[in-house]
Amino acid sequence: MGLKDDLDRFRAVGEKRREDLAEFIQYGELNSGGDDGIRIPVKIVSLPSFEYDKRDQGGVGQGDGGTPDVGQPVGQPQPQPGDGDEDGDPGEEGGDHEYYEMDPEEFAEELDEALGLDLEPKGKRVIEEKEGPYTDLTRSGPDSTLDFERVFKEGLKRKLAMDFDEEFLKEVCKVDGISARAVFEYARGQNLPVSMAWIEEAHDEVADERGKWDDIEAVEANVERESVQDQIRREGIKHVPFRREDERYRFPEIIEEKEKNVVVVNIRDVSGSMREKKRELVERTFTPLDWYLTGKYDNAEFVYIAHDADAWEVEREEFFGIRSGGGTRISSAYELAAELLEEYPWSDWNRYVFAAGDSENSSNDTEERVIPLMESIPANLHAYVETQPSGNAINATHAEELERHFGDGEDVAVAYVSSEDDVTDAIYRILSTETEATDDD
Template sequence: MGLREDLERFREVGEERRQDLEEFIQYGDLSGSDSDRIEIPIKVVDLPEFTYDQLDRGGVGQGQGGTPDVGQPIGEPEPGEADDDGDEAGEPGEEGGEHGHYEMDPEEFAEELDEALGLDLEPKGKEVIEEIEGDFTDVTRTGPNSTLDFERLFKQGLKRKLATDFDEGFVREAMRVAGETPKSVYQWCREKRILVSLSWIDAEWDDIPDDERSRWRSFAEMEREVDRDSAARRLRREGIEQIPFRRDDERYRHPEIEEEKRRNVVVVNIRDVSGSMRETKRELVERTFTPLDWYLQGKYDNAEFVYIAHDADAWEVDREEFFGIRSGGGTRISSAYELAGEILDEAYPWSEWNRYVFAAGDSENSSNDTTENVIPLMEGIDANRHAYVETQPGGTAINATHAEEVERAFDGDDGVVVASVGAPDDVTDAIYQILRSPSAERATTPDAPGP
């Protein structure tokens, strides 16, 4: 392998690449990031390079004064001297290596996660922030003359003209067929699809001189001898003054009003902080909820977050408290949904805000609270998606039935997701379940290990 190929190989390995995103979510240190800045560990490999002797001290095999002869023993290196491998002498592990990081904002994080997990979330705008005039595509019945849609008016009049117009001279010649009457002439016109009324024929009949009433022996003879005047020739001859315009046909062009909407989202994070939620469970909640927050913040123009902790009662907390707080009380999950509903109704109306309600816990709840209270409360809170994340590292406990009851109640409802996270390996699958569209299926290949 030549030097150029060797350098390229090192460059492929050594470029500052982000640590695999799924690996970072599952096992990385999330604490070094905040809501607006995400730090992803990167792997750095120094590229090989030649170093030239700037002091012209000689080349290979040329020692300096005091260089031992071949076979002469060498003493122990003095403190601070380098050993045979070029490393400074010293105690192992005294100094830590440098760790590089790649910073990305939530928007870039959302793009990367879309690509990594195959997500296709398309946020919708709700709050109208501006109305602007677009193209003149709408029409109204009134308006200034400058906006009159004359082309439409002309077409409507032309269609009416063609629907009612006929060659009057041709019909008058039909009245000169021997032995015919106004009714027989009218019947012949209907057969020939000539749009003339019987009243018009009656009005014109008496104007035909008696000595001309037998000019033609039959209608067939008359048709052979008389040329019909086409509608196009008549229009060119008579001009547009003969087109019947009507006020009912007048339409005035009006600009289409386009609404610019801001994509607002509020994310309600609910966590069980009762005594059964020990450290490992709390860590799994943080590892799941933190990327969800980053992702939705990156997807929407305006994102706000609400954090609710609960045991038997619920209260609102800030983000720092949310993942670390622990209580010794019991569990009543419905208290959190009651508080969430109050906050959403008061500050985040469904007509203006996209809403996500995410809850997590070990699936333990007070007797009958899930079926009698939580499920009806969830049904009453409009949201893009409800999700419950069950954290049970050692497997589901006998009395941990909340997740199962919620899943059973909302079976077939794409707006409600129940995910299980028993270990860090499960986190990205849970995130995918929560954020995926109903029709999406996560693609996996033998060469691409799952999360």
């Protein structure tokens, strides 16, 4: 095994030491993600290399100034940097780590693969109109855009429909005693597209040969008819009957370039019952959702709303840590969300409204206010995440009421997170609920 094989082996080992994405979401340091990317810890695996040992001593095998002679003891090992503190205590520094920096786009791809998701967002706001391929047709236009192939095809179809075996009809005109009118009526009965004028001209042309055939049956029995296709194969096409009505001019399809914009409204209950563990589970669920949607859309904006009995807009830095001593009225957050979303028209923006709490709410607020507000706010997806680490409280019924009302309806997801192990399941439940949006939404 050569040095190159060793390097490849060490790199493979290092890649395997990178934390599993789901494990990172459940237990990792999520605040490592920032504007510069998402930092996932990777334990260092040292690659083998050659180094020169720079010594201040003489040549190999030579002692100098206190160096023991052969056979003499060398003394106790001397402490090295990092072996411990000066007093002999164990070292306090942790193991070396590096970080794998993942941008939101890569994070979204990895999460799609890890959870089996397939969210393909659609753009809404038109930012540019450009000419596409010349696939559409109009009745007028510059000569340079004339669709000659179509004109030729139309003319050729007309030729095939209108041409007939002229020599055969001239033979019919030679039947003994037959009139031009009789020949015309016979031709019409045979679905031959011939005019009366042509029949009269041909009838006069063969007047000297009239009487060659006793009747039309004799002509049919002795004269082989030739189809238009056979005639074209034999003689080629001498002319194609073009008409002005066949002309079509190509013009380009207008393609709208749409920007994929999204606004995400994150709502969190900050009332007295939302203690530290519940807040941590909200952060562990919402942060990957923010990263994921940032990676999926061209332009992502985030709105953060905290609420107890009242609601107010906050910055992200304080969203996950803030705590209030008040009661809970979840509808106040949706009232504020509806107001703030007026700046993000549904016709131009994709919208997500994510709320989280411990499902405790003031009496009748869910049924009388929250549900009607959710139904009135257009969004790609509404989601509620219940965080109850110690099991449901008696009055924690908000999530259950939402489930009873919306059931398995489209674009409303309810997820339950009681520990870190539930986080990735909740994320999958939320992101897999969204139905495919249409351009008319």
